[in-house]
Amino acid sequence: MHKENSSPKNPQKIGIITNVLKTALSLWLRSQVSQISQLEVEIQASDRQLLSGRISGVSIFANHAIYQGLHLTQILLKAENIRINIGAVLKGQPLRLLETVPVVGELILKEEDLKASLSSELLSTALNDLLLKLLPEHSPNSKPTAWQKISLANQNLVVSGIHTDVTNPTTIEMSLSLELLSPHELQLSQIQIKQGTAMLTEGNQGHYLDLGSDVDIQELTLIPGKLVCRGGIKVNP
Missing domain, CATH: 3.10.450 (Nuclear Transport Factor 2; Chain: A,)
Structure with a gap:
């Protein structure tokens, strides 16, 4: 009975945390640029990782972003093993990285940009x-x-x-x-x-x-x- 009662709660609870993290990460990314036309964020993490502030992977796709005056046509980024200030994020505070994060991806710049x-x-x-x-x-x-x-x-x-x-x-x-x-x-x-x-x-x-x-x-x-x-x-x- 204990397993039957707890199993539907965990996905819902973690779904809420994931949504909070997606929102916080999106806000942080938008704060880094002066303009962006499209932004998609996908988070890969287990419940234990999320609750401890560790994210196993993040994928980011963005179109037509402007960073410090640079017009970036298209960006696709992936990062792994990220540590963030999860306690502060869940209290509504801005997301902050706690460690250096290696990021891999693709950047496309059109001539007009x-x-x-x-x-x-x-x-x-x-x-x-x-x-x-x-x-x-x-x-x-x-x-x-x-x-x-x-x-x-x-x-x-x-x-x-x-x-x-x-x-x-x-x-x-x-x-x-x-x-x-x-x-x-x-x-x-x-x-x-x-x-x-x-x-x-x-x-x-x-x-x-x-x-x-x-x-x-x-x-x-x-x-x-x-x-x-x-x-x-x-x-x-």
């Missing part, structure tokens, strides 16, 4: 830092380039904008081939940088970008109109 991201501080600063790395003699005292256009081809990226110096604004165009050298390193080659009609640099010499040990990229594909990235990253509390 990359163009819309050019005004973001994250992308514009990264491109200006890259320009200085590729062209160290480029005047460090001049104003940063205002990037305006970007196009994608087969493993090739072309970005252009307006460079403003003290006297004369000119166009800058940077073209390069981008390949994955290791899970956290990118190799840049076939680099061409033009200012106005003058070619500032041209050659196949290799340059490398280290993205850090928290990054684990397994695939980086540039095709006309789209960038696809698959791999993992560590999300810190």
Whole structure:
């Protein structure tokens, strides 16, 4: 009798906790972005794990999210072995990670979304830092380039904008081939940088970008109109 009475209660109880966690996780994810058009969250966890604040797995699917000015076309993420502040969540407080979480997934960026991201501080600063790395003699005292256009081809990226110096604004165009050298390193080659009609640099010499040990990229594909990235990253509390 005891088993018959308790069995229907557990699924209901855990269903409530799961719904609370889904809501809390959705709210936390939405708090990380300024805009999102679609968000789906799936939680995989046993009753014991949920009640102890451990989640064995979470799957997240999102469309057209904006994170710190970056327009992300589509995101599919999966994470395992997550520890959260379950006691606080059940009291209606915000969800918080208690440990670093390895996340794997896929990110798709369409060309029009990359163009819309050019005004973001994250992308514009990264491109200006890259320009200085590729062209160290480029005047460090001049104003940063205002990037305006970007196009994608087969493993090739072309970005252009307006460079403003003290006297004369000119166009800058940077073209390069981008390949994955290791899970956290990118190799840049076939680099061409033009200012106005003058070619500032041209050659196949290799340059490398280290993205850090928290990054684990397994695939980086540039095709006309789209960038696809698959791999993992560590999300810190």
